[in-house]
Amino acid sequence: MKLTMGEKIRILLKRKNVTIIELSKRLGTTNQNMANKFKRDNFSMNELEAIAEALDCEFEGYFVDKDGDKI
Incomplete structure (x- = not known):
């Protein structure tokens, strides 16, 4: 099963010990927008x-x- 981008970001947040609220602040956006x-x-490429x-x-x-080759 493949992870969604949101799931991957949540894993990274957990590893970095950062909440979604803190991420929102760092990005200068609202918690509601991030949620x-x-x-x-x-997520756009710029947002990622x-x-x-x-x-x-x-x-x-x-x-x-x-075939599994990266392009």
């Missing part, structure tokens, strides 16, 4: 990069073809 993003699993920066890590987005 809605998680609910819909709707900002989240990575706020959590002191890197985001590397990529496509994987059906």
